Structure formats: C-alpha cells, structure tokens
Amino acid sequence: MQSSPSPPEPAAIPPAWLQLHADRIRHIEHVPARAQQLADWPEWVHPTLVQAFLQRGISRPYTHQVQAAELAHAGQHVVVATGTASGKSLAYSMPALTSVLEGASAANGRGATVLYLSPTKALAHDQWQSMRSLNLDGLRVSAYDGDTPDDERSWIRSHANFVLTNPDLLHHSLLPSHQVWSSFLRHLHYVVIDECHAYRGVFGAHVSAVLRRLRRIAALYGANPVFILASATAADPAVSAERLTGLPVTAVTDDGSPRGPSTVVLWEPPLTELVGEAGAPVRRSVLSETADLLADLVVRQTRTLAFVRSRRGAETVAAMTRELLREVDGPGFDGPGFDGPGFDGTGFDGPGFDGPSFNGTGFEGPSFNRPLLDRVAAYRAGFLPEERRALEEQLRDGRLLGVATTSALELGIDVHGLDAVITAGWPGTRASWLQQMGRAGRQGEPSLAVLVARDDPLDTYLVSHPGALFSTPVEATVFDPANPHVVAPHLLAAAAELQLTDADFGTDGVFGSATRGVVEQLTEAGWLRRRPNGWFWTRNERASDLADLRGIGGGPIRIVEDVTGRVLGTIDVGAAHSAAHTGAAYVHQGDTYLILELNLEESVATARRESLTYSTHAREISDTRLGTVIAHQSWRDVDLMFGEAEVSSQVVGFLRRRIPQGTVIGESPLDLPTRTLSTRAVWFTIPKALLELAEIDEADVGGAAHAAEHAAIGLLPLVAGCDRWDIGGLSTALHPDTGMATVIVHDGYPGGAGFAERGFEVAQSWLRATRDAIASCECRAGCPSCVQSPKCGNGNEPLDKAAAIRLLDVVLAGAPDA
Ligand SMILES: [Zn+2]
Numbered sequence: 001m002q003s004s005p006s007p008p009e010p011a012a013i014p015p016a017w018l019q020l021h022a023d024r025i026r027h028i029e030h031v032p033a034r035a036q037q038l039a040d041w042p043e044w045v046h047p048t049l050v051q052a053f054l055q056r057g058i059s060r061p062y063t064h065q066v067q068a069a070e071l072a073h074a075g076q077h078v079v080v081a082t083g084t085a086s087g088k089s090l091a092y093s094m095p096a097l098t099s100v101l102e103g104a105s106a107a108n109g110r111g112a113t114v115l116y117l118s119p120t121k122a123l124a125h126d127q128w129q130s131m132r133s134l135n136l137d138g139l140r141v142s143a144y145d146g147d148t149p150d151d152e153r154s155w156i157r158s159h160a161n162f163v164l165t166n167p168d169l170l171h172h173s174l175l176p177s178h179q180v181w182s183s184f185l186r187h188l189h190y191v192v193i194d195e196c197h198a199y200r201g202v203f204g205a206h207v208s209a210v211l212r213r214l215r216r217i218a219a220l221y222g223a224n225p226v227f228i229l230a231s232a233t234a235a236d237p238a239v240s241a242e243r244l245t246g247l248p249v250t251a252v253t254d255d256g257s258p259r260g261p262s263t264v265v266l267w268e269p270p271l272t273e274l275v276g277e278a279g280a281p282v283r284r285s286v287l288s289e290t291a292d293l294l295a296d297l298v299v300r301q302t303r304t305l306a307f308v309r310s311r312r313g314a315e316t317v318a319a320m321t322r323e324l325l326r327e328v329d330g331p332g333f334d335g336p337g338f339d340g341p342g343f344d345g346t347g348f349d350g351p352g353f354d355g356p357s358f359n360g361t362g363f364e365g366p367s368f369n370r371p372l373l374d375r376v377a378a379y380r381a382g383f384l385p386e387e388r389r390a391l392e393e394q395l396r397d398g399r400l401l402g403v404a405t406t407s408a409l410e411l412g413i414d415v416h417g418l419d420a421v422i423t424a425g426w427p428g429t430r431a432s433w434l435q436q437m438g439r440a441g442r443q444g445e446p447s448l449a450v451l452v453a454r455d456d457p458l459d460t461y462l463v464s465h466p467g468a469l470f471s472t473p474v475e476a477t478v479f480d481p482a483n484p485h486v487v488a489p490h491l492l493a494a495a496a497e498l499q500l501t502d503a504d505f506g507t508d509g510v511f512g513s514a515t516r517g518v519v520e521q522l523t524e525a526g527w528l529r530r531r532p533n534g535w536f537w538t539r540n541e542r543a544s545d546l547a548d549l550r551g552i553g554g555g556p557i558r559i560v561e562d563v564t565g566r567v568l569g570t571i572d573v574g575a576a577h578s579a580a581h582t583g584a585a586y587v588h589q590g591d592t593y594l595i596l597e598l599n600l601e602e603s604v605a606t607a608r609r610e611s612l613t614y615s616t617h618a619r620e621i622s623d624t625r626l627g628t629v630i631a632h633q634s635w636r637d638v639d640l641m642f643g644e645a646e647v648s649s650q651v652v653g654f655l656r657r658r659i660p661q662g663t664v665i666g667e668s669p670l671d672l673p674t675r676t677l678s679t680r681a682v683w684f685t686i687p688k689a690l691l692e693l694a695e696i697d698e699a700d701v702g703g704a705a706h707a708a709e710h711a712a713i714g715l716l717p718l719v720a721g722c723d724r725w726d727i728g729g730l731s732t733a734l735h736p737d738t739g740m741a742t743v744i745v746h747d748g749y750p751g752g753a754g755f756a757e758r759g760f761e762v763a764q765s766w767l768r769a770t771r772d773a774i775a776s777c778e779c780r781a782g783c784p785s786c787v788q789s790p791k792c793g794n795g796n797e798p799l800d801k802a803a804a805i806r807l808l809d810v811v812l813a814g815a816p817d818a
C-alpha cells in the first residue's frame with residue numbers, strides 16, 4: 001500500500017520564499033480545508049423560493065442555514081455567527097421570504113412584512129439587488145434611506161413588504177412617524193439585523209436603545225416580530241445579541257459551508273538601526289514591508305489584495321510596489337513569468353496563471369503582457385461606481401495582480417476568490433480581519449493570508465500568540481445598553497412616540513428596571529411630564545434629534561475646508577482635542593488635511609487639503625479620581641475593581657512622525673483647556689509587600705506601573721473589540737484614592753462604553769496577554785511595539801519594561817486559575 005502524500009502547500013508560497021523570510025515570520029498556520037455539510041430544504045420553505053434558489057445554483061442549503069432558519073420559523077430569536085461568505089443571508093431569507101410570499105395573498109398583498117437593518121447603506125443596497133434578482137412574484141422589496149425620494153417613500157410605506165434600511169433611519173424617521181407606517185408594522189413578522197457585530201461601543205448602546213423602541217412600537221400595533229441576527233464569529237454571540245435586542249437569543253455557530261485550505265503567515269517587521277523616542281529602536285514600517293510582500297506576490301502572478309488602514313497608506317504601498325517592480329520589469333521586460341531576484345522559482349506554479357481563464361478568448365490579450373508595474377493599483381473609498389466596477393473586474397480576471405486598498409473594500413463590494421490577502425496592521429477586530437481574509441480562496445483552491453504587525457503591543461501579541469487568532473475567540477462585541485447618557489435621549493424619543501408607562505420598566509418591559517431612575521431624573525429636570533397614565537414628551541422640538549447614534553453628542557466641532565467652506569464632517573469635542581487640534585494631520589475618508597486652526601469658541605476647525613509627509617500624535621496628560629466601586633474581585637493581595645471614575649485630561653502637545661518610517665521629526669506644544677469626563681474604569685492595586693516580592697525598588701515602581709498601563713491599554717481591544725483610542729488610563733506609584741500603586745484603564749465616553757467592564761470580567765485573559773505582549777517584544781528597554789504609547793503625555797517616561805513584566809507576574813500569581 002502506498003502511503004498517502006502529504007497535503008500540497010498552497011501554490012502561492014513556495015518553501016524557498018518562506019526560508020528567505022524566516023527572520024520575519026513569527027508563525028505559519030495551515031488551516032485545513034473544510035468539507036461542506038448540506039441539509040434538505042425545510043418542508044415549510046415556500047416552493048417558489050426553493051425554485052428561485054435552485055435557479056441560482058443552490059441545490060441544497062448548508063446545515064447552519066437550515067438550523068437557523070428552523071429556529072426562526074419556530075418563533076425563536078436567533079443569531080447566526082459563522083464565517084465570511086458562509087451564506088448567512090440564505091439563513092434569514094428562508095423564513096423571512098416564505099412569510100412574505102405566504103402573506104402576499106392577503107387583500108393588500110401584505111399579510112407579513114420584514115424589516116432588514118444593516119450598519120451601512122451600501123450593504124443594504126447590495127442585499128436589495130440580491131433580493132430583487134430572485135424575481136419572486138409577490139415580493140415587494142425596497143431600500144429606504146436618507147436618499148429615497150419622497151414619492152417613493154410613500155409607496156414603500158403603503159406597499160412594500162420587505163424594507164431594507166439602517167438604524168439611523170429607524171431612529172430619525174420610521175419610529176417618530178410610526179403612524180404612517182402602521183400597516184407595515186402591524187404585519188411585521190421578522191426583523192433581520194445584518195453584520196450585528198458592527199454595533200459595539202457607544203454606537204452599539206444607541207442601536208440597542210433604538211431596537212427597544214422598535215419592539216415597543218411594534219407591540220403597539222400588535223406585532224411581536226422574530227429577530228434574526230447575522231454576526232461575524234466572535235466570543236459569546238448569543239450574549240451580545242441578547243444585549244442588543246433585550247430578548248433571549250439562540251446562537252448557531254456550526255459552519256456547514258466549505259472552505260479551501262489556507263496558509264496564514266504572521267509577520268513582524270524587523271527592528272532597524274533608526275532610533276525613536278527615548279532611544280527606542282524603530283521597526284521597519286508596516287507600509288514598506290507590505291510593499292515588499294506585494295511586489296513578491298505580483299512577480300509570482302499571485303492576485304493579491306493588500307488592506308492598509310488609510311488611503312494615504314494604500315497609495316504609498318501601491319507606489320512603493322510599482323517602484324520595486326520597475327526593477328523587476330527592467331528595460332528588457334518580456335512579459336509575465338519573470339523570476340525576480342531572490343526567488344529560485346522552484347516548485348512555483350501560481351494559481352490563476354496557467355488557468356484556462358487566461359488562455360480563454362474574450363480578454364484583451366495585451367493587458368496580460370503589460371509590465372508588472374502597470375498591473376498594480378490603489379483602490380479607495382470615493383471611487384465612482386464605474387471606476388470601482390472596472391477595477392473589480394480587472395482584479396477578478398487577473399489583468400490587475402496587486403491592489404492596495406483601504407478597508408472600503410471590506411463591506412459590500414464584490415471582490416472574492418483572490419489568491420492572497422495581506423493585512424497591513426491589525427485591522428482592529430477579529431471580525432474585520434476574517435472579513436479581509438475571506439477575500440482570498442476560490443472554490444476550494446488554496447489561499448494565502450499574511451498579517452503584518454504594526455509597532456503596537458496588540459499586533460506584537462497577536463503575531464507571537466497565534467492561539468489568540470486561531471482558537472476560540474476571546475474578543476466579544478461589547479457595549480453597555482444601560483449607559484444613562486445614551487439611554488436618556490432614547491427614553492425621551494420613546495416617550496414622544498408613545499407615552500412611557502410603568503410596564504416599560506417592569507420585568508417584561510423593554511427598558512428594564514435599571515432605567516426607571518433615569519426617567520425620574522428626566523422628569524425632575526423638566527424633560528418629561530408625569531401624568532396619571534404615564535410620562536409624556538410635551539416639548540416642541542423633535543425628541544429624536546437629541547440622540548446622535550454615531551457620536552456622543554455634546555456640541556460637535558465642524559471641520560471646514562478653508563478654500564471651499566465645505567463641511568467635511570463633525571467630530572466630538574473630546575476627539576477634536578486629540579485629532580483636530582491646530583497643526584494636526586487629519587484624515588477624512590482617507591484624504592489628509594492639515595488643521596490650520598481649532599477654534600473651540602466657534603466650534604470649528606479649519607482644514608486645508610495637503611499631502612503631508614508625516615502623521616501627528618497628540619500628547620495627553622490626565623488625572624483620575626476613583627469613585628463608587630460597582631464590582632470587585634480579590635486575587636490574593638491584589639484588588640481588582642470596576643467602578644466610576646472622574647477623568648480630567650489635557651492635550652498638551654503633539655508629535656510629528658515621518659511616513660512611512662515612523663521616525664519622530666518634531667514636537668510642538670498646544671494650549672488646550674482641561675476636560676473632565678465621568679466614566680467607568682477598571683483598576684487594580686499592588687500592595688508594597690508584593691512589589692518587594694517582585695524585586696521592584698521604590699524608585700522603579702512608577703516606571704513599572706506606567707509600562708504595565710500602556711501595554712494594558714494596548715491589549716484591552718483584544719478582549720473588548722474596541723479601539724485603543726476609545727480608552728485611556730493612568731498609573732501611579734501611590735494613588736490618593738487607594739493609597740497604593742495603582743493601574744487604571746478607563747472608557748473614553750461619558751457614562752462608559754462597556755470596554756472597561758469587559759476588561760474587569762476577563763481580567764485574567766487580558767492581563768496575561770498584556771504581560772506576554774511585553775515579554776514577546778525583542779527590544780531591550782521598551783519600544784512602540786510593547787510599552788511605549790504614541791499618546792503618552794509624559795514623553796514615555798519613566799518606563800521600566802523588565803519591572804512591568806515582574807509586576808504583572810506577581811499580580812497574575814494570585815489569579816483564580818493561576
Ligand atoms: Zn519593544
């Protein structure tokens with residue numbers, strides 16, 4: 001008997017290439033192929049619908065689609081949390097479209113209606129196209145958003161039975177004028193919430209309040225819809241879905257869709273000779289490394305998408321890649337197949353190169369013989385639809401081989417089935433990363449994904465701890481539905497829609513007992529009027545205008561272009577201090593602007609579009625007073641708390657760092673007022689005896705705690721799915737409120753955003769990762785990849801990397817599972 005051969009390496013990466021870069025590769029994960037698991041169409045699915053799916057080439061659904069569809073059809077709220085491109089839309093289409101088709105025989109053609117919500121207009125439009133193309137008799141599907149013309153709106157309200165929209169429209173328009181939607185709402189059978197992992201932080205809290213308002217108004221018309229949610233894979237999808245809707249939700253996580261084998265490479269740029277702040281070594285920039293990789297892959301005829309965080313970064317990567325390829329193409333360029341320097345080409349047989357599609361007719365032959373450097377492009381938000389389609393098509397058919405893009409491509413744009421994806425810097429959440437990786441791999445073909453670390457402690461941790469990426473996710477979709485700052489304006493909006501009553505705050509009430517106190521405060525302050533039959537909104541303004549779903553309110557600063565006077569956007573005051581101060585390099589939709597002046601009195605920042613060769617980083621100093629403790633745990637002698645905190649902070653200056661190298665080229669002071677913030681924090685204290693045990697001298701306690709704090713802020717996104725900029729912190733050798741060495745990490749929003757709370761709940765995983773991130777950086781005394789922070793107001797001093805590891809070791813020694 002012959003022994004079975006070992007599975008083939010994905011063709012995109014020959015072993016020689018891996019050897020060549022061994023010094024940068026921290027880990028290679030071979031993710032095996034997964035066979036599909038099919039199920040039968042449930043009997044109750046409308047025959048017309050089955051026909052339509054068959055025509056689309058779907059002969060049988062996957063198991064997870066049927067599992068979710070069955071639950072929803074039986075009246076249970078369900079969240080499908082499976083991989084990218086696993087066909088989550090079929091899961092909700094089965095019950096939702098069946099009910100619509102069955103209801104179509106009603107007198108008005110609307111025996112049942114469906115409301116579909118997506119976080120972006122673009123995604124709602126994609127879904128609309130896809131639903132329409134099913135050509136179902138009796139389905140009247142419409143996308144309804146801010147751009148929908150008035151006459152169309154009234155038709156939709158009276159006739160559509162499947163409406164696709166977003167939470168903003170629900171909040172500003174549908175709910176406040178629910179009377180004109182009454183016939184739609186009366187028959188509401190299903191609410192579909194797509195990409196529900198996008199609802200996190202303060203935005204998540206807002207959307208959860210909007211959904212509670214929706215449930216209340218649906219009930220007014222006698223409807224009790226079933227919620228079907230679709231999520232990226234995350235920790236505890238059912239818990240997040242329950243928080244979002246306030247309803248019990250069952251999770252379906254067993255993915256039955258097929259997947260080709262993939263190779264995932266975790267890549268860390270090397271340290272260079274350059275010197276940064278406080279003598280720290282500087283890593284080679286993520287953009288330079290990404291350009292090298294992209295050029296390598298293009299030479300190998302590998303169709304590759306590189307995701308870069310900013311448009312400027314994407315354009316830099318594309319330009320650098322073209323420059324590298326110019327050397328490869330050389331003067332004697334003679335078409336594809338050239339083996340660039342540094343490759344021996346052995347064993348390489350790039351997918352998509354020998355493929356029949358390339359020999360087929362119907363392509364412009366010469367395009368494939370263009371110099372390689374012409375087969376690389378940058379793609380960004382703001383392209384016209386036809387430019388977008390042309391680029392997508394060229395990438396699909398192989399005329400383009402390498403595209404550097406901002407995350408604009410992440411949602412709702414049609415590029416799949418590439419050979420490789422490079423992610424330049426951790427994109428913030430696991431969901432985004434998986435979504436990016438999902439672009440590679442065609443019909444069971446092998447694919448390659450490379451994650452290139454930025455100089456950030458979370459990136460350092462991830463590339464050296466692959467378990468965090470490939471085993472059970474620890475990152476949850478986090479928000480706090482009870483934040484009084486968020487809930488208050490929604491209670492006012494709810495009262496304007498229909499008076500609030502005691503029932504809303506009872507055990508079965510949509511708002512729950514915790515928010516009753518907020519209603520009483522609002523009544524006292526004169527926002528609501530109490531009458532025998534409830535609380536009423538009696539003011540003239542529109543209550544729904546008081547909540548801004550995508551911001552935190554409180555006097556937004558307008559950013560205005562100096563030449564045109566055009567308002568580019570608005571930004572909260574707090575964010576303006578650090579991102580739109582005078583002299584800031586402000587990035588708007590990928591374009592860079594120089595902020596000429598931030599005028600706080602007029603609430604305006606003037607900006608000029610400019611191609612800057614540097615980025616700016618605000619420096620902030622802060623002081624934190626600790627308030628009421630909400631929850632507490634003891635790890636032997638270490639106390640961990642979650643509670644209220646009063647943070648006062650001041651942006652005192654900013655650094656300029658050269659792009660792409662990241663070297664510091666200057667620092668300027670700023671004169672901005674101190675701001676105070678009532679928020680929530682997680683903190684821990686380390687008694688003297690433990691510090692002695694850790695052999696940390698009194699003089700070094702400050703540096704140890706400071707380094708631990710920076711890294712802890714950097715690593716909280718690992719468990720809380722937040723951005724490093726959503727949180728802040730403070731550390732001190734002796735805090736007046738605890739009388740001990742204390743490390744504090746707080747939410748950056750009034751009333752908190754749920755991030756600090758999540759850190760408290762999973763403190764052990766979080767602090768263990770913090771410790772390991774510091775230890776796994778090979779620098780000697782601290783650098784931006786471990787303990788230095790770009791926003792430190794103390795110039796990253798003092799920082800004691802080695803003592804921070806010892807400090808976290810003694811803290812973790814007392815943890816429950818230690
Ligand atoms: Zn380091």
Ligand SMILES: [Zn+2]
Pocket residue numbers: 706710789791792793794796797
């Ligand atoms: Zn600091």
